[in-house]
Amino acid sequence: MSAIQFPAPDASILSRRAEIVAALARLVAPESLVTSEDELRAFETDALTAYRRMPLAVVLPSTTEEVAAVLRACHAMGVNVVPRGAGTSLCGGAIPQEDAVVLGLGKMNRVLDVGFADRTMRVQAGITNLSISAAVGAEGFFYAPDPSSQLACTIGGNIAMNSGGAHCLKYGVTTNNILGVRMVLVDGTIVDIGGDAMDAPGYDLLGLVVGSEGQLGVVTEATVRILPLAEGARPVLFGFDTSEQAGAAVAAIIGAGIVPVAMEFMDKPAIEICEAFAKAGYPLDVEALLIIEVEGSDAEMDAALARIVAIAREHGVRTVRESKSAMETAAIWKGRKSAFGATGRVADYICMDGTIPTGQLPLVLRRMDEIVKSYGLRVANVFHAGDGNLHPLIMYDVNDPEEARKAEDAGNDILKLCVEVGGCLTGEHGVGIEKRDLMRHQFTQADLDQQMRVRAVFDHGWRLNPAKVFPLDGRWTPASEAA
Amino acid sequence: MDAGERGGVSAALLPRDEAELVAAVAAAAAAGTPLALEGGGTKAGIGRPAQAERSLSTRELTGITLYEPSEMVIGARSGTPVALVEATLAERGQMLPFEPMDYRPLLGSEAEPTMGGVVGANLSGPRRVVAGACRDSLIGVRMVNGRGEAVTSGGRVMKNVTGLDLVKGVCGSWGTLAAFSEVTFKVLPTPETSATLVLHGLDDARAIKALSAGLGSPFEVSAAAHLPGTVERVPKTLLRLEGFADSVAYRAGRLRALLAPYGSSALLEAAQSAVLWRSIRDVTFLAEPRGEAIWRVSVAPSRAAAGVAAILDAAPARHLYDWGGGLVWLALPAAGDAGAAVVRAAFAGTGAHATLVRAPAEIRAVVDVFEPPAAPVRRLTAGIKASFDPRGIFNPGRMYAGI
Numbered sequence: 006m007s008a009i010q011f012p013a014p015d016a017s018i019l020s021r022r023a024e025i026v027a028a029l030a031r032l033v034a035p036e037s038l039v040t041s042e043d044e045l046r047a048f049e050t051d052a053l054t055a056y057r058r059m060p061l062a063v064v065l066p067s068t069t070e071e072v073a074a075v076l077r078a079c080h081a082m083g084v085n086v087v088p089r090g091a092g093t094s095l096c097g098g099a100i101p102q103e104d105a106v107v108l109g110l111g112k113m114n115r116v117l118d119v120g121f122a123d124r125t126m127r128v129q130a131g132i133t134n135l136s137i138s139a140a141v142g143a144e145g146f147f148y149a150p151d152p153s154s155q156l157a158c159t160i161g162g163n164i165a166m167n168s169g170g171a172h173c174l175k176y177g178v179t180t181n182n183i184l185g186v187r188m189v190l191v192d193g194t195i196v197d198i199g200g201d202a203m204d205a206p207g208y209d210l211l212g213l214v215v216g217s218e219g220q221l222g223v224v225t226e227a228t229v230r231i232l233p234l235a236e237g238a239r240p241v242l243f244g245f246d247t248s249e250q251a252g253a254a255v256a257a258i259i260g261a262g263i264v265p266v267a268m269e270f271m272d273k274p275a276i277e278i279c280e281a282f283a284k285a286g287y288p289l290d291v292e293a294l295l296i297i298e299v300e301g302s303d304a305e306m307d308a309a310l311a312r313i314v315a316i317a318r319e320h321g322v323r324t325v326r327e328s329k330s331a332m333e334t335a336a337i338w339k340g341r342k343s344a345f346g347a348t349g350r351v352a353d354y355i356c357m358d359g360t361i362p363t364g365q366l367p368l369v370l371r372r373m374d375e376i377v378k379s380y381g382l383r384v385a386n387v388f389h390a391g392d393g394n395l396h397p398l399i400m401y402d403v404n405d406p407e408e409a410r411k412a413e414d415a416g417n418d419i420l421k422l423c424v425e426v427g428g429c430l431t432g433e434h435g436v437g438i439e440k441r442d443l444m445r446h447q448f449t450q451a452d453l454d455q456q457m458r459v460r461a462v463f464d465h466g467w468r469l470n471p472a473k474v475f476p477l478d479g480r481w482t483p484a485s486e487a488a
Numbered sequence: 489m490d491a492g493e494r495g496g497v498s499a500a501l502l503p504r505d506e507a508e509l510v511a512a513v514a515a516a517a518a519a520g521t522p523l524a525l526e527g528g529g530t531k532a533g534i535g536r537p538a539q540a541e542r543s544l545s546t547r548e549l550t551g552i553t554l555y556e557p558s559e560m561v562i563g564a565r566s567g568t569p570v571a572l573v574e575a576t577l578a579e580r581g582q583m584l585p586f587e588p589m590d591y592r593p594l595l596g597s598e599a600e601p602t603m604g605g606v607v608g609a610n611l612s613g614p615r616r617v618v619a620g621a622c623r624d625s626l627i628g629v630r631m632v633n634g635r636g637e638a639v640t641s642g643g644r645v646m647k648n649v650t651g652l653d654l655v656k657g658v659c660g661s662w663g664t665l666a667a668f669s670e671v672t673f674k675v676l677p678t679p680e681t682s683a684t685l686v687l688h689g690l691d692d693a694r695a696i697k698a699l700s701a702g703l704g705s706p707f708e709v710s711a712a713a714h715l716p717g718t719v720e721r722v723p724k725t726l727l728r729l730e731g732f733a734d735s736v737a738y739r740a741g742r743l744r745a746l747l748a749p750y751g752s753s754a755l756l757e758a759a760q761s762a763v764l765w766r767s768i769r770d771v772t773f774l775a776e777p778r779g780e781a782i783w784r785v786s787v788a789p790s791r792a793a794a795g796v797a798a799i800l801d802a803a804p805a806r807h808l809y810d811w812g813g814g815l816v817w818l819a820l821p822a823a824g825d826a827g828a829a830v831v832r833a834a835f836a837g838t839g840a841h842a843t844l845v846r847a848p849a850e851i852r853a854v855v856d857v858f859e860p861p862a863a864p865v866r867r868l869t870a871g872i873k874a875s876f877d878p879r880g881i882f883n884p885g886r887m888y889a890g891i
């Protein structure tokens with residue numbers, strides 16, 4: 006694919022590469038500086054693998070002070086910086102540029118402090134999402150947002166993308182579960198935003214930082230909320246003959262005052278792909294599957310499920326299957342959480358991430374099918390049914406440039422549809438480069454200008470992750486204001 | 489027609505739709521007229537005294553614009569009374585998750601609180617501990633910035649990471665960044681019933697330990713407060729449970745057993761429980777005498793009791809804790825600096841921050857009402873103010889001098 010443009014690299018920076026690398030070498034240990042072509046290759050893309058750019062150099066600092074020193078030096082030399090966690094971004098958020106230094110947080114992966122009484126925990130930004138929960142699991146706590154990539158992705162990346170997960174229907178997304186960050190600004194200034202109290206003073210700078218996609222600063226530490234684990238959790242599979250029935254059942258469950266921890270939807274192609282991979286016992290004779298999870302004591306779960314099953318029956322559910330063991334529960338979630346990887350085994354795919362008002366579901370599913378068929382492609386649908394966050398996986402052949410272009414076009418049509426029906430371009434994966442040029446479908450120029458003015462407060466000269474989020478043309482700068 | 493000219497030259501500007509709001513702000517921006525932005529004006533007494541020439545109220549921008557119970561979302565124009573939104577939700581068995589407090593009992597105001605005011609102050613109540621603050625439920629804002637431009641952020645879907653999250657940026661900005669025209673929230677079903685477990689006679693430190701034990705248990709405590717000896721004859725430590733009746737009964741039993749080391753407990757039924765939490769939400773315990781200054785301290789619960797003890801040593805204070813100890817309300821004599829030095833010294837180095845929510849204007853003019861930020865945060869704060877409101881026309885100086 007080649008539809009998405011990158012800015013032309015700055016030739017004067019490229020010609021000063023040796024000088025820039027030498028300056029960085031004075032700031033960090035030799036093993037923390039990556040400059041050989043072979044090793045740089047590992048950083049040329051993220052999970053949007055159709056696009057690649059080799060960075061100028063990669064620095065892997067070990068402390069906040071090192072991060073500050075590197076940013077200060079890059080600032081002084083006029084070099085762009087792309088922050089990076091684990092590189093699992095699906096929107097190209099961590100893809101570098103030829104004239105940029107990648108600042109990878111992977112070495113900063115420690116737990117700094119746990120306060121069980123306050124239900125908070127301080128961690129370094131490069132720790133993986135799953136390690137946070139693992140560190141407090143024995144004490145009966147966990148960190149709630151659970152992106153399917155949680156084994157690999159970092160809390161710094163989660164903060165940058167405001168990541169969600171299957172269980173955020175009840176527990177919220179990243180922004181609802183972070184209390185504070187230590188962050189380094191583009192000029193090397195270290196700043197603490199928020200803290201470990203529930204409300205922070207002054208403007209909600211933390212709320213601006215979460216979801217800012219590495220454009221406002223480099224997060225080096227985070228204070229997260231940890232929550233007590235429920236007594237038990239039980240997912241149940243509900244198979245329906247039509248997507249409409251499944252959608253109506255979701256609306257009725259919420260209408261009855263029940264908010265399960267998770268309500269995940271899969272269509273037939275997704276069921277087949279995930280079942281072949283995870284052997285989770287998903288019913289293969291249905292058109293739509295809901296995985297609904299409830300929590301609590303056995304009696305509480307029985308009672309909640311009885312209510313949910315009754316509603317599902319009113320909506321013509323064909324099969325109901327409860328998990329009967331921890332192993333079955335694990336298999337059911339493995340199937341869902343591996344949906345992207347399992348699809349990757351049968352075809353190349355691009356994963357979309359629009360959100361729609363859930364009432365529009367039947368219409369959007371129908372229109373999506375038409376769109377993808379009109380390009381002669383196939384789609385598998387998994388999505389977070391409770392909150393309308395869709396993940397159509399459009400399958401194509403990466404070696405066929407024509408098909409790749411069609412997949413991208415179909416994806417763009419789907420996202421425009423999401424905006425048209427009252428939703429948005431991205432529910433949890435972020436804008437990155439992937440949706441950058443669609444931003445004007447969702448926002449007016451005044452909306453974007455206001456966002457860019459706020460961005461400029463943190464990064465005057467567009468040095469941090471500059472090729473992302475905002476369309477490359479018509480960017481607001483203090484200079485454009487004066488003109 | 490010009491929203492401003494009804495009712496005399498210096499009367500409040502009362503736009504009735506977004507276009508009038510845009511026109512009113514644009515005119516003020518062009519003339520450089522500082523505006524006191526407000527909804528119902530019930531919280532006008534919070535902040536540094538305004539340095540505005542004219543007030544602009546959104547209280548006539550009313551009406552629910554969107555309500556989809558099955559999508560758990562409600563939108564309203566910013567001047568819509570909170571009471572109307574809550575009643576509309578209640579008809580369909582739903583509620584605002586964050587239980588917004590009503591400042592009227594504390595501030596002695598009788599006007600009608602609006603949804604825009606809830607957002608401007610980022611109000612929340614006891615359920616904050618599990619459901620988040622106003623900012624956590626707010627999913628969309630239409631607003632007018634200080635240049636007179638209509639700006640939208642977020643929307644009507646609950647998962648949305650498209651672009652910078654300005655929704656959070658303006659929530660809790662006390663009318664200093666933008667005038668809201670419409671606000672949209674995610675909502676939750678109202679629990680079928682509730683009950684409150686009451687422990688008696690605990691000192692502050694032990695009470696907060698009990699609250700932490702409850703909040704750290706799997707039994708889904710939805711509110712946790714302590715009323716100490718300064719406001720109740722016998723101190724009361726309170727933990728609320730909400731949900732379906734069978735589940736509440738079960739969890740009440742388990743929670744009682746868990747908290748047995750803190751003494752025997754009583755259980756309040758739903759009706760009594762509701763009345764009690766409403767008073768805690770609105771801090772009616774400290775409303776009288778009117779002459780006292782009121783402070784609100786946000787702190788990690790484990791550091792709350794020591795800070796309060798230091799204050800009680802230095803001044804005649806009354807207090808209570810909400811949010812499991814993470815929110816401390818204090819009443820102090822409104823003399824001198826209204827206790828600013830004592831309160832801030834007591835919590836110095838704890839990561840806490842204190843806001844003076846009630847005091848005579850003369851005191852609010854000279855003490856820091858909002859906790860003064862560290863230098864780099866102050867720079868960012870000033871930058872964000874300028875990015876929304878370059879001429880400084882919205883509530884100038886209300887939060888910080890010069891901002």
Ligand SMILES: Cc1cc2nc3c(=O)[nH]c(=O)nc-3n(C[C@H](O)[C@H](O)[C@H](O)COP(=O)(O)OP(=O)(O)OC[C@H]3O[C@@H](n4cnc5c(N)ncnc54)[C@H](O)[C@@H]3O)c2cc1C
Pocket residue numbers: 051052087088089090091092093094095098099110130131151152153154157158159160161162163164165166167168169170171218219220222223224225345346433434435470
């Ligand atoms: C198989 C698979 C499943 C996925 N499932 C989900 C899912 O269920 N839910 C979901 O929300 N996402 C999901 N994702 C997307 C992705 O995992 C998330 O966006 C994740 O948060 C990225 O984290 P990362 O550490 O890999 O960040 P990266 O990809 O390295 O970077 C992502 C962005 O964050 C910035 N960044 C990284 N670290 C920092 C820092 N310390 N300071 C400032 N900026 C920083 C980067 O510049 C970039 O813009 C999935 C991805 C894959 C491949």
